[in-house]
Amino acid sequence: MEFLNTIWEWLTTGTMGKIWGWMPSLFKATGVTLSLSFLCVIFGLVIAVFLALGKISKNKILRGVCGAYIFFFRGTPLLMQLFFLYYTLPLLIPAFNIKSRYLVALIAFTLNVAAYLAEIIRAAIQSIDKGQLEASKALGLTYRQAMRIIIIPQAYRRMIPPICNEFVMVLKDTSLVSIISLVDLTCQTKMIASNAASAVVYIPAMIIYLVITAIFTVIFNKIEKKLSMYE
Amino acid sequence: MAIIRTEHICKNFGHIEVLKDVSLSVEPGEVVCIIGSSGAGKSTYLRSINHLESITSGKIWIDEKLIDDRVRGTNKVHISAAETTEVLLNVGMVFQRFNLFPHKTALENVMLAPMTVKGVSKEDAEAKARELLTRVGLADRMDAYPSKLSGGQQQRVAIARALAMEPKVMLFDEPTSALDPELVGEVLNVMKQLAEEGMGMIVVTHEMGFARDVADRVVFMDGGRIVEDAPPAEFFTNPKNERLREFLKRSLQEN
């Protein structure tokens, strides 16, 4: 009994007690981190498919535009893109004064992630043997039909692992949004650390990040195994 | 009435001339074998016929329809891409490396093009595919994925896949070169049977026995030109071209 009391004491008072007290706000902020990561990867994927197909198309203008987009978003820091969207764009075009910080972050991340995902998709499509397209063409399939029925279904299996990888990267990169005071897990942690003058909060925060990435890594490994079974 | 007629075909890759004034015709039901050493332009010629490469200059007729009349790359024939594709459906092609669709079963590989391109119903496409796969001796392997088939079996599926589009002529680019020696025979037998049934074909091959037994004409390509074109009896016993004589001597020594 005495022993249990000691444990209870340790868990509810002092440092541990404080940590428990922070948990609800940390979990709430984790929700922002997770939803932002998910949404920007999903929206980013939609844009990325078009960017990738554009970059490998025979149309020079389309290829140029898509190439420039990808070059720009991969060639400048994400942090600056975020600042640009939040501070600069409203100055240049007042209509772009978006009130919601969440929306600004989502747009910036979506646009950025799309560029990276586009390269993943393009690489996967171009890794498919040229003979597949030639055989399709020799059978009378159009380029579109060949892409839709032959090339993309094969490329799809090869792009899943790097896309999962990208998701885990994005999950961590979203911590950048704390810089525009959107309350994600990192921002919440920083706020607690300054208010309570207690830097211990970084420990549970990092553990939360680790647990999430661990869970997704396990899930993604399972998916990867399943996909490789059909190779 | 030629099923394939090509005149004065030239093809450059950059500054390299790969085909230099190649003219060749194939009558319906005729079997033409092309032999020649590596780099002679045999593949490039076959690929030019069904537009996997675009020629620099020359004329191509398929089934008496002019689809290419090129001068310095520009086509003087006014023909839409769709129309060209339609005409080229008369030409089937079989590749050295099979190029089967790995995510589809043998049966699906054969059914795919008729359904997608010709709008054939699934039932009809499947019935036809089963018949073709049986014809090439694969009745028991129809539901296998290509990765589960031997090279010889894969190549026979590829032949069935091309036949499903009911072409009038078939192009074979070294169909047995990627096969283990013991699997060559089964593919050549299918091709021979096809020839006997009256299918016209151009076969790029190193199989001299096949050329001698099955071909109506044998063509020797060297340095981007056709330098000999004769019936097999004459081609093999009385070759006129000096390079061909060397080539035949070498291939006799190898075998």
Ligand SMILES: Nc1ncnc2c1ncn2[C@@H]1O[C@H](COP(=O)(O)OP(=O)(O)OP(=O)(O)O)[C@@H](O)[C@H]1O
């Ligand atoms: N896409 C290409 N770009 C540049 N050069 C090419 C290309 N394709 C083929 N060539 C060149 O054209 C020449 C003829 O090639 P081709 O493949 O037609 O020869 P081939 O007679 O089929 O030889 P092989 O017996 O090795 O298959 C070669 O010198 C080759 O290097």
Ligand SMILES: [Mg+2]
């Ligand atoms: Mg070749």
